[in-house]
Amino acid sequence: MTQFKHLFSKVKIGNTELKNRILSTAHQTNYVENGIPTPEMLAYHVARAKGGAGLIILEAAAVHSSGMLTSHTIAGFDEKVIPAYVEIAKKLHQYGTKVFSQLFHGGREVVSSDYRNAAWSSSSEPSFRFGIMPRPMNIEEIKDVIDGYGISALMAKRAGLDGVEICCSHGYLPAQFWSSNTNYRTDEYGGTFENRMRFIVEILQRVWEYVGDDFTVGIRMSADEMTMDGTNVADAVKIVEYLVENVRVDFINVTSGDSSTYAGSTHIVPPSPIKHAYNSPHSFKIRMAGAVPVFVGSRIIDPVDADKIVGAGKADMVGMTRALIVDPELPNKAIRGDLQSIDACLGCIQACIGHYSRGLPIGCVQNPMAGKEKELLPLVQSVKVKQKVLVIGAGPAGLHASLTADAEGHEVILVEQSNEIGGLLQTMRKAPLRQEVAETMLDNYTRKLARSNIDVQLGRKITFEKIEEIKPDVIICAVGSRPYIPHVEGTDDPRVLTVDQLFNGNAGSIGKRVLVFDLMGDWPGIEAAIHLKEKNHDVTLYSAKVHIGKEIHQYLVNEYLKKLYQLKVDVRPHFDFGGIHNNQVKLRNLFTHESELINEWDTIVLATGRVPNYELYEKVKGMAPVVKQIGDCLAPRTIEEATYEGLTSALEIGVISSGIPV
Ligand SMILES: Cc1cc2nc3c(=O)[nH]c(=O)nc-3n(C[C@H](O)[C@H](O)[C@H](O)COP(=O)(O)O)c2cc1C
Ligand code: SF4
Structure with a gap:
């Protein structure tokens, strides 16, 4: 009997019986490729079904050729998708997992395309984020797209999928019709609330006409678009009340944005740091309003x-999409x-x-x-001979390599010179907006290490004698990186700090006026500026990028900019650090090459990138039959490359015959 009696109870959604409440959303x-799911997509979803x-x-x-989000969007309206869908449905059903398709038209939201089609929408209202001005759809186009939803639902049904979800969330086409903020039409599809709802009502009606009653059809919607002028929860409740009164809707998948x-x-x-489960108060309201599964x-x-x-009772199904990307076995682990x-x-x-x-x-x-x-399952399944593996360095690369090698049955010794695991994660955990990321990763690895057979030796610097004593078959160097210091005058001034020194408490007295220089467009400079401003320093953040956070995903940049504005941090892109001359800090404009001098300052914080700790590898590379270097000591990049190289370097150890292809 599982402790999660709600999560692992069965439920019927429309015509579909589900074995539990765990959902991987679209x-x-x-x-x-060419509108068709590839075998890689199949293998990806099979892991989550399993x-x-x-x-x-x-x-x-x-649902229509005018609605492709990118060149890699499934052509749901085209019967050429059926064989791939059949294969997906067949394989996922073997594990008792049900599978729906999401029927989509982005309208004015077009992320990218080989050739930029004319974007369609209810009216000519621009998408600010993508800089797209759509043209208003005429009545024939509206009818054609509505028919596309029906045809696409039929394709899904013919292929053996269990249902469809019509995507009305995130301001995509159906929402562009129902929102008075984007729909300025004067015909029967615009104006009054009923007219603006006509598009989605007709879509649902047409879908039911195509698929018949013995299928499952619902919608996805943003309960709160989280914009200044868009749909909010009160609007969403009204939309749901109207919809369920006028047409059959088997479920409503609530999100926001x-x-x-x-x-x-x-x-x-x-x-992160957006709160966990923050949409569930909204889904409760929608569930109450619609009296349909949510x-x-x-x-x-x-x-x-x-x-x-x-x-x-806040929802009937719980989307745990990224939770399942990280751990496809989460449901099986939770149930036991x-x-x-x-x-x-x-x-x-x-x-x-x-x-x-x-x-x-x-x-x-x-x-x-x-x-x-x-690509990698055959390597996991290949036959291996047990090896003695010495991993040097317990940052993400070394940790991932050690745990993978241990799981593969090798004998693993992990040596780390500091007294704690994590490497750069220990710095990141002190950064105000990156804290959760670092701490979650540290927690994942700490729990895994505790359950492993790895001989973890913290606070020990590796020596040649020690390596000779261990006699490893494989050495994996994962000793990370150190800050890069630009080759300009004045960097030896004690008032110049690196982000590592700032966050690791080696900063000394910082003074009031702090200049932060960000060379790489990643998190350290921004986090340093936020951290210092929160402690009431006067901070200017200089960036050598076209805009702040250039190398960070837009959704996180949005949160950083919000915070920087709220704190009133002075932000100046387009400058690099030209050194300190006669106590003046030189700023160099990257476009004009003109310099500015700053007289008043107390501390400089450099977020100017990292250089590899490559020396150890050069010293030990003859000391075992196989010696590898991974992660930042190979070349400083991000945690993503560190864990990937940790995984692959360990999977390759001791392979004597290849595995069964999936
Ligand atoms: C790589 C990626 C692609 C996504 N594509 C879609 C999509 O095609 N349609 C959609 O409605 N949501 C899409 N989403 C949003 C997810 O369905 C989900 O709402 C989001 O990941 C938040 O849920 P989570 O915290 O459980 O991951 C995408 C999410 C990710 C990570
Ligand atoms: S990349 Fe990060 S956010 Fe995305 S699923 Fe993995 S851990 Fe989660």
Whole structure:
């Protein structure tokens, strides 16, 4: 008997019986070629079905050629998707997981395309975020798109999927019709509330005409678009009341956010530090208003929270999308009460939506296997000979390598010169907005280490004698990086600090006036500025980038900018640090090459990147049959590369024959 009696109770949604309440909501994998899901997408979802998810909603599938979000959008309206859908349905059903398709038209929201089609919408109202001005759809186009929803639902049904979700969330096309903020039409699809609702009502009617009663059809909507002018919870309640009165809707999947605005877009995939489960008060209101089953998601990562949400009647299904990206086995682990072995999502958004936005296949910082199931499972399944593995350095790369090697049955010794694990995570955990990311990752690894057979030796500097004594078959160097200091005058001034020194308490007296220099456009400079301003220093943040946070995903940049504005941090992009001359700090404009001098300052904080600790590898590379270097000591990059190289370097150890392909 499981402790999660609500989460693991069965439920009927429309015509679909679900074995539990755990849902993977629609999310693009970018594993789509010519409109068709690829075998990589299949392998990705099979892992989550095998792990016990009750329902998987496949990623947005365009209902019409005018509605492709990117060149890697599923062509849901085209019968060429059927064979791939058949395969997905067949494989997922083997694990008792049900599968829906998400029917999608972005309207004015077009992320990217090889050729920029004319964007369609209810009216010519721009998407500010993508800089797109759509043209108003004429009546024939409206009828054609409505028909596209019906045809796409039929494709899903013919392929053996269990249902469809019509995407009305995040300000996509149906919402562009129902919102008075975007719909300025004067015909029967605009003006009054009933007229603005006509588009979605006709979509649902047409879908039912195509699929018949023995299918499941619901919608996804943003209860609060989180914008200055868009739909709020009161509007959403009114929309739901009207819909359920006028047409059959089997479920409402509640989320928040809006694609067309910066602040709204954050909520499409909310990063840390946005609160866990923050949509569940909204879903409760929608459930009460509509008296139909409701799904809710966004930052729900803990089965305890998910169980409470169902138990309290706030939702019937709980979206745990990134929680399942990180740990596909979460449902199986939760049902048997093995909570300690669950890896939690960090909320970093780096490799899930971060990859999507860069046109790359889905990945995950904490689980580098995610999205690479097809490529890496044969390596996991290959026959290996047991090896003695010495891992030097317990940052994310070394930790991931050690734990993977241990799970593969090797003998692992992990040596770390500091007294704690984590490497740079120990710095990151002191950064105000990155704290949760670092602490969650540290917690994931700490719990795993405690359950492993790894011989963890903290506070020990590795020596040649020690290596000779261990006689490892494999050495993995994962000794990280150190701050890069620009080669300009004055950096040896004691008033010049690195971000590492600032956060690790080696700062001394900082004084009132602090200049922070960000060279790389990543989190350290911004976090240093926020940290100092919160402690009442006068802070100017200089950035050598076109805009602040240039290398960070937009949704997180939105949160950083909000914070910087709230704190009134003085932000100046386009300058680098030109050194200190006669007690004056030189700023150099990257475009004009003109310099400015600053006389009044007390402390300079440098966030100017990192250099690799490559020396150890050069010294030990002959001391074992296999010696590798991974993560920052190979080249300073991000945690994503660190965990990926940790995984792959360990999976390659001792392989003697290749595994069975998936
Ligand atoms: C890579 C990625 C792609 C996404 N694509 C879609 C999509 O196609 N349709 C959609 O409605 N939501 C999409 N989302 C949003 C998710 O469905 C979900 O609402 C979001 O990840 C927040 O839930 P979570 O905290 O459980 O992950 C996407 C999310 C991610 C991470
Ligand atoms: S990349 Fe980060 S936010 Fe995305 S699923 Fe992985 S841990 Fe979670």
